[in-house]
Amino acid sequence: MRYLLTRLGLFVPMLAGVVSVVFLLVHLIPGDPARVLLGEDASPQAVAQLRHNLGLDLPLPSQFLRYLGHLLHGDLGVSMFQNAPVLDLVLARLPATLELAAFAIVVSVCLGVSLGCAAAVFHGSALDLLCLVFAQLGISVTVFWLGILLMLAFSVELHWLPAIGRGVPLSSAFAAALEGRPAALFDSLAHLAMPAVALGMQGAAIICRLVRSGMLEALASDYVRTARAKGVHPFAVTFRHALRNALLPAVTMIGWQFGNLLGGAVLTEGIFGWPGLGQLAVGAFSQRDLPLMQGIVLTFALVFGLVTLATDLAYGLIDPRIGSR
Amino acid sequence: MSVRALQRNPSLCCGGLLVSAVLFVAIFHGWLAPYTPEQMDMTRRLAPPGAAHWLGTDNFGRDLATRLAWGAEVSLSIALGATAAAAIIGTGVGLLCGYCRGAVDLVLMRIVDIVLGFPSLILVMALVAVLGPGPRNLAVALAAVYWTQYARVARAAALSERERDYVLAAEAIGVSTLRILFRHLLPNIAGPLLVLATLGVGVAIVSESGLSFLGLGVQPPTPSWGWTLAYGLRYLRSDPWMSTAAGLTIMITVAGFNLLGDGLRDLLDPRAAAAPTGRWRLPGLQRPAF
Numbered sequence: 001m002r003y004l005l006t007r008l009g010l011f012v013p014m015l016a017g018v019v020s021v022v023f024l025l026v027h028l029i030p031g032d033p034a035r036v037l038l039g040e041d042a043s044p045q046a047v048a049q050l051r052h053n054l055g056l057d058l059p060l061p062s063q064f065l066r067y068l069g070h071l072l073h074g075d076l077g078v079s080m081f082q083n084a085p086v087l088d089l090v091l092a093r094l095p096a097t098l099e100l101a102a103f104a105i106v107v108s109v110c111l112g113v114s115l116g117c118a119a120a121v122f123h124g125s126a127l128d129l130l131c132l133v134f135a136q137l138g139i140s141v142t143v144f145w146l147g148i149l150l151m152l153a154f155s156v157e158l159h160w161l162p163a164i165g166r167g168v169p170l171s172s173a174f175a176a177a178l179e180g181r182p183a184a185l186f187d188s189l190a191h192l193a194m195p196a197v198a199l200g201m202q203g204a205a206i207i208c209r210l211v212r213s214g215m216l217e218a219l220a221s222d223y224v225r226t227a228r229a230k231g232v233h234p235f236a237v238t239f240r241h242a243l244r245n246a247l248l249p250a251v252t253m254i255g256w257q258f259g260n261l262l263g264g265a266v267l268t269e270g271i272f273g274w275p276g277l278g279q280l281a282v283g284a285f286s287q288r289d290l291p292l293m294q295g296i297v298l299t300f301a302l303v304f305g306l307v308t309l310a311t312d313l314a315y316g317l318i319d320p321r322i323g324s325r
Numbered sequence: 326m327s328v329r330a331l332q333r334n335p336s337l338c339c340g341g342l343l344v345s346a347v348l349f350v351a352i353f354h355g356w357l358a359p360y361t362p363e364q365m366d367m368t369r370r371l372a373p374p375g376a377a378h379w380l381g382t383d384n385f386g387r388d389l390a391t392r393l394a395w396g397a398e399v400s401l402s403i404a405l406g407a408t409a410a411a412a413i414i415g416t417g418v419g420l421l422c423g424y425c426r427g428a429v430d431l432v433l434m435r436i437v438d439i440v441l442g443f444p445s446l447i448l449v450m451a452l453v454a455v456l457g458p459g460p461r462n463l464a465v466a467l468a469a470v471y472w473t474q475y476a477r478v479a480r481a482a483a484l485s486e487r488e489r490d491y492v493l494a495a496e497a498i499g500v501s502t503l504r505i506l507f508r509h510l511l512p513n514i515a516g517p518l519l520v521l522a523t524l525g526v527g528v529a530i531v532s533e534s535g536l537s538f539l540g541l542g543v544q545p546p547t548p549s550w551g552w553t554l555a556y557g558l559r560y561l562r563s564d565p566w567m568s569t570a571a572g573l574t575i576m577i578t579v580a581g582f583n584l585l586g587d588g589l590r591d592l593l594d595p596r597a598a599a600a601p602t603g604r605w606r607l608p609g610l611q612r613p614a615f
Contacts, residue, residue: 013435014438014439014442015442017435017436017438017439017442018439018442018443020439021439021440021443025451025452025455026455028452028455028456029455029456030456030457136580136583136584137576137580139579139580139583140527140576140577140579140580140583141576142531142534142535142572142575142576142579143535144535144538144554144555144572145554145568145571145572145575145576148554148558148561148568148572149569149572151561152561152565156561156562259443259444259445260444260445260446262444262447263444263445263446263447263450264446266446266447266450266539267535267538267539270538270539271558281447281450282539282541284454285450285451285453285454285539285541286454286539286540286541288454288455293451293454293455296447297443297447297448297451300443300444300447301442301443301444301447304442304443304444305442308442
């Protein structure tokens with residue numbers, strides 16, 4: 001309980017800091033933001049109107065209080081180019097990005113843990129070397145190039161998977177599958193496969209290296225030796241004793257990796273035409289749609305913060321020594 | 326370093342060779358490349374790889390190998406510049422926090438925590454969008470986000486070093502704080518920072534090419550790996566070598582810096598090389614997943 005309260009206590013000031021940085025983004029524009037956004041040819045009236053709309057005509061503390069007040073009421077402003085509330089735009093796209101990121105994490109964990117385990121159990125073998133090469137390539141390959149390669153192979157050449165789009169949202173597809181219509185679920189998973197693999201590959205490589213080194217240490221430790229001496233089945237020794245301890249550093253990395261995935265999702269969504277927050281972000285960043293940019297950055301930071309918090313709490317649950325410190 | 330030591334450290338050898346090759350191309354591309362990056366030959370648009378054009382040509386008939394060679398200078402300049410700036414700022418802040426502690430540490434490390442509270446690529450993108458595209462702003466944005474990694478590593482190292490005898494002795498004879506920080510502490514914590522910086526160059530290259538891929542980084546006609554890859558997407562079905570060449574170039578370069586970083590880590594911390602847990606013991610850069 002104390003651990004939980006400490007983590008929550010640290011989260012709140014961090015969130016306040018994140019909100020302050022997001023607020024200050026608009027003031028980082030060199031010169032007059034309204035003039036920069038509208039261009040040199042804009043009339044003084046238009047510039048004054050935009051300054052008023054963005055609240056730039058107020059003193060900085062008043063601007064911040066106004067921004068904070070709006071935030072607390074769930075008002076993230078109105079998009080300058082789409083003329084729609086930012087919150088609505090963000091909420092419409094967020095589920096798609098979360099779905100993609102969650103699947104990418106599943107890919108990372110499944111692939112990383114299984115390859116890391118295999119490499120450690122068969123330490124020094126050709127399989128170990130293969131896993132290390134996979135890890136090195138996985139860390140070095142860029143998500144956008146891997147996405148292109150996957151698309152080239154599985155869509156352009158083999159015609160196995162759809163190249164772009166999302167298909168049916170996964171929650172609806174699951175509901176349809178439960179009603180005896182599995183086609184929607186297959187369609188949904190087919191659309192998810194390539195973006196999730198492209199996005200999750202780097203995480204898989206990092207987790208693979210972490211699990212391998214953690215497993216090697218665990219397999220050489222006294223408690224594993226004792227378990228073996230007592231005649232515990234090798235399978236149980238590997239997975240119940242060694243893997244459980246080897247997973248601890250990987251859990252922290254999974255939380256960190258989620259932040260990377262959110263960033264990587266911006267690129268993946270662009271390649272695969274995935275209608276998520278990343279595509280919205282690229283449009284907002286290219287057009288310098290400040291309210292939308294602020295809303296998107298804040299949303300990404302909030303999701304990242306919550307996942308990190310959840311990871312910290314999970315870490316406390318997995319390793320009781322941390323919670324009791 | 327002996328040949329035997331190099332043989333025992335294949336990561337260092339491979340990484341060093343790859344990085345040297347890329348740096349050589351980046352520095353001497355003017356002599357190496359048979360064409361100029363803007364030289365167009367509309368009769369040979371999208372030509373496949375061959376004797377005249379080793380990696381083929383792009384949609385304007387420009388030699389792809391030449392453009393990638395010139396792109397190496399652009400990408401490495403941004404990556405090395407951003408990494409150097411991030412390392413200098415982060416190390417300075419980390420040393421100050423670790424050595425002085427107290428209010429300075431509290432305030433500066435909270436700033437570090439806030440910056441780390443953002444997904445790094447998203448913050449870099451937002452900064453570039455606000456500052457405007459271009460190599461300089463891109464390097465500034467990368468440095469403004471990644472200095473926090475160095476600050477954390479330098480602080481942790483300085484915290485453990487500040488109680489050592491040589492620091493206490495320097496304090497006892499009245500050496501100034503600045504001299505203790507940069508003359509005594511810095512050389513003793515430089516190892517992990519050097520490794521972090523080597524890995525950081527790879528991260529910066531990926532970030533730069535990712536942003537250029539999205540059109541937020543280096544703007545055409547300046548040759549850029551990310552932009553070449555993005556433009557090649559349009560011809561993916563008919564002429565895949567444009568994207569493939571750019572993607573392979575990025576991957577090989579990043580792999581080179583990663584291998585070099587791993588090799589340096591093993592070299593500077595022999596325990597890391599010997600113990601299976603040594604890998605990833607260093608708090609590494611938050612590697613962007615792109």
